[in-house]
Amino acid sequence: HNFATCWRIQISRSNGKMREKSLTMDTLNPQVKAVEYAVRGPIVTKAGDIERGLQQGQKHPFTEVIKANIGDSHAMGQKPITFLRQVVALCSFPELLDSSIFPDDAKQRARRILQGCGGQSLGSYSASQGVDCIRQDIAVYIEQRDKGVPADWDNIYLTTGASDGIVSILKMLVSGQGRSRSGVMIPIPQYPLYSAAISEMEAVQINYYLDEDNCWALDINELHRAYQAAKEHCHPRVICIINPGNPTGQVQSKKCIEEVLHFAYEENLFVMSDEVYQDNVYSPDCQFHSFKKVLYEMGPEYFNTVELASFHSTSKGYSGECGFRGGYMEVLNLDLEVKAQLVKLLSVRLCPPVSGQAAMDVIVNPPLPHEPSYLQFHKEKSAVLGALAEKAQMTEQILNTVPGIKCNPVQGAMYAFPRIFIPPRAVEEAMCVSLLLLEETGICLVPGSGFGQREGTYHFRMTILPTTEKLKVLLEKLRDFHIKFLKEYASLEEPKR
Amino acid sequence: HNFATCWRIQISRSNGKMREKSLTMDTLNPQVKAVEYAVRGPIVTKAGDIERGLQQGQKHPFTEVIKANIGDSHAMGQKPITFLRQVVALCSFPELLDSSIFPDDAKQRARRILQGCGGQSLGSYSASQGVDCIRQDIAVYIEQRDKGVPADWDNIYLTTGASDGIVSILKMLVSGQGRSRSGVMIPIPQYPLYSAAISEMEAVQINYYLDEDNCWALDINELHRAYQAAKEHCHPRVICIINPGNPTGQVQSKKCIEEVLHFAYEENLFVMSDEVYQDNVYSPDCQFHSFKKVLYEMGPEYFNTVELASFHSTSKGYSGECGFRGGYMEVLNLDLEVKAQLVKLLSVRLCPPVSGQAAMDVIVNPPLPHEPSYLQFHKEKSAVLGALAEKAQMTEQILNTVPGIKCNPVQGAMYAFPRIFIPPRAVEEAMCVSLLLLEETGICLVPGSGFGQREGTYHFRMTILPTTEKLKVLLEKLRDFHIKFLKEYASLEEPKR
Known part of the structure; x- marks a missing residue:
């Protein structure tokens, strides 16, 4: 890369007409600019940075980033069928x-x-x-x-x-x-x-x-x-x-x-x-x-x-x-x-x-009962769906024990989308809560704004995909984080719940 | 399907207000309508129909459709590496x-x-x-x-x-x-x-x-x-x-x-x-x-x-x-x-x-010379590229023996795009030549209009992917077809070449 650096200096020295970029934020397709996709947005980018940092020996208050931002089962440890x-x-x-x-x-x-x-x-x-x-x-x-x-x-x-x-x-x-x-x-x-x-x-x-x-x-x-x-x-x-x-x-x-x-x-x-x-x-x-x-x-x-x-x-x-x-x-x-x-x-x-x-x-077209792979297939399928059902219930239950969090039952799919009640003074920081959570606990969630929510309400989406043990840790960390967060504002006003 | 038919009759009898389609050619996105993609266009659809017909015992002047319309190597018999x-x-x-x-x-x-x-x-x-x-x-x-x-x-x-x-x-x-x-x-x-x-x-x-x-x-x-x-x-x-x-x-x-x-x-x-x-x-x-x-x-x-x-x-x-x-x-x-x-x-x-x-x-990142798979890999790769080189040359050579066809050297890629010279009286039929060719010989090509060509010129694209034997047959059939086609118009004017 020395060569390239040397080149760049050469150009900046030449003072000649520099070729402008043909594609800049000003000339980019405005429809592309308008696109938003939070599931892989800035929080997730930051999580990746922290993960690489951990691998290189950087110190964080946690040893592992838990990516609960995306429905990516195998990445969270689920085995293929x-x-x-x-x-x-x-x-x-x-x-x-x-x-x-x-x-x-x-x-x-x-x-x-x-x-x-x-x-x-x-x-x-x-x-x-x-x-x-x-x-x-x-x-x-x-x-x-x-x-x-x-x-x-x-x-x-x-x-x-x-x-x-x-x-x-x-x-x-x-x-x-x-x-x-x-x-x-x-x-x-x-x-x-x-x-x-x-x-x-x-x-x-x-x-x-x-x-x-x-x-x-x-x-x-x-x-x-x-x-x-x-x-x-x-x-x-x-x-x-x-x-x-x-x-x-x-x-x-x-x-x-x-x-x-x-x-x-x-x-x-x-x-x-x-x-x-x-x-x-x-x-x-x-x-x-x-x-x-x-x-x-x-x-x-x-x-x-x-x-x-x-x-x-x-x-x-x-x-x-x-x-x-x-x-x-x-x-x-x-x-x-x-x-x-x-x-x-x-x-x-x-x-x-x-x-x-x-x-x-x-x-x-899965194995039928009379076919040789049926038993193993059935066992694997039931294990995955059974664990998901268990985790769906656990997620709802633990989240609802947290003051200032209210979570509907996870009847299906792979996510909880709990509402968080934030003291008015903290509202300006609401967008940063997910980032703070990531930096303090290593948990990567997506803020509710990425999915849309009624004005004045705040949510986040988390997957229920981590292993049962890991999910429990995640939920407890989340609880502690939220309680601590609320305490910092508690002197000012009770949460609205 | 009897049930469905019965239903349709019921509706047409009811004389009530029928729900109109929300998506019709009139309401379709005009940009979608404007899209053209000849590589899988009507000629190819027709080829599929004929192929299915052959399988069901229909009679055609050939026993097999040769699809030279698309660069689909394995479908033409090339073995995977x-x-x-x-x-x-x-x-x-x-x-x-x-x-x-x-x-x-x-x-x-x-x-x-x-x-x-x-x-x-x-x-x-x-x-x-x-x-x-x-x-x-x-x-x-x-x-x-x-x-x-x-x-x-x-x-x-x-x-x-x-x-x-x-x-x-x-x-x-x-x-x-x-x-x-x-x-x-x-x-x-x-x-x-x-x-x-x-x-x-x-x-x-x-x-x-x-x-x-x-x-x-x-x-x-x-x-x-x-x-x-x-x-x-x-x-x-x-x-x-x-x-x-x-x-x-x-x-x-x-x-x-x-x-x-x-x-x-x-x-x-x-x-x-x-x-x-x-x-x-x-x-x-x-x-x-x-x-x-x-x-x-x-x-x-x-x-x-x-x-x-x-x-x-x-x-x-x-x-x-x-x-x-x-x-x-x-x-x-x-x-x-x-x-x-x-x-x-x-x-x-x-x-x-x-x-x-x-x-x-x-x-x-293919096998290196010291690795166990190198010899086989090298042999397979050379065989594929060697055969393609041979077929590229053969295609050019045979096509250039046909009166009214002129083919540039196939220096690379997988296609020949020869120009065909058509008597003025036949020009109106030019668009149908590919269809005629398909119906008479089973050869599926794409007309030059699908790729663009200078006005007043006519071409077709064919892949060089069939096996050497099959490609030779294809080229000879093509030659005979074109000679016959020209003969039908020969009494009127000499080809322009």
């Missing part, structure tokens, strides 16, 4: 199909996937919509999940994680200028992919607030309010729902879903249901209902008309395979010409990663 | 690290990659820019490739194939309205990802024509012409170069690259060099020169100022691993604040597929 990885390894290196160390059901899955790939290789592009036989397996899975509601594999599209599908569908729906610009209804709090995509596409974000006092339930009156208000300045075209909720962890009731679908029917809205946490339901009183199944049960007038895109992923559930970037969407009642346009749009990116498609296939 | 797949399999199923069937160098690579992954799992999200140690390996590779020109791994970003990186960089550069709207200079003929992305972002496409009479060389005077003309109606901000060329197969000379970089320096343009075919150079007179190395050799005033993004991929070269969607970009001289914005933009999509990152790592 053996069967899934066996199938992916077999697909990656088919010579292993002759090896006796792999069970027959894994080999059968791998052979089927490879037969669907050009040249029987995971290295070929798939069709833009994904590998045919994987789309077929997904359709069968959906029919079984939804107790016989028909699923057509022609409506299934493999995606690069769920995010990719969500962005593709939104992209189709954004048009118009000024008051006829497309409006996108999203829950608040929301997963910031939605607000980021809306910013990037210059669509209009329409907030509907979830009801924190009612376990973050979706309130149909609030939907109407948000819709009517938005109609004054944009053209509401699509409603997004996240069920189970991220960051809010609620599981929607069938009645609530019916109301949403009826509303979408009446107002001619496109429905996008983000169902990536469909396998993550912990509360015994709750059950996952797919938007599709509820739509079906509302009768043909609904099922044959309402445009519905639903999304799933390899990243969550019990497999937690985020790195594979696998996912799919099912799109119902899409206009046939528009469907061709969607395929065209997807084809520009060629295809979703084929190993992610293979991972998705295993998730929708 | 063993070492690469061993590493990916080991990463996917680390229990194999204890198995004696894998060589030590593959295990060492896999261990290193896994150590860079959260929880040592391919299933964790990586950092948005990619796994640190893979970025480091890429920087070392670039330094070696460029004979010591320094590479900083902080400038390396893993991507989901090269396409993803290209779209991300373009997205940052698009801004302004009307005459200040960003203009993007692209070669014609081009790879249609560029025109598709430009349409989608409503940027202004600035065509500079490659010189067909000079082996598709880039002509600096043509660059100036295109730039000056564009300045009247937009703000030219970026120049894209594809070297070796797709679809044109030329390899740019060092002098030409110098001229382009000087031009970009003078006109303050951001440079995007698509170098995904850097390992695919066949002509003994040609050599791949990276834009970065040439920039370095032009001196510090250039190397420390010109903003340059260069792209590479797992999909091409000798590995042909398209399905893994691996790739990287190196971005030089990016403004520091803009760099943070780029990372933010990438973070919304979380990370590139980690198995694709692993594949990329093997390509930049």
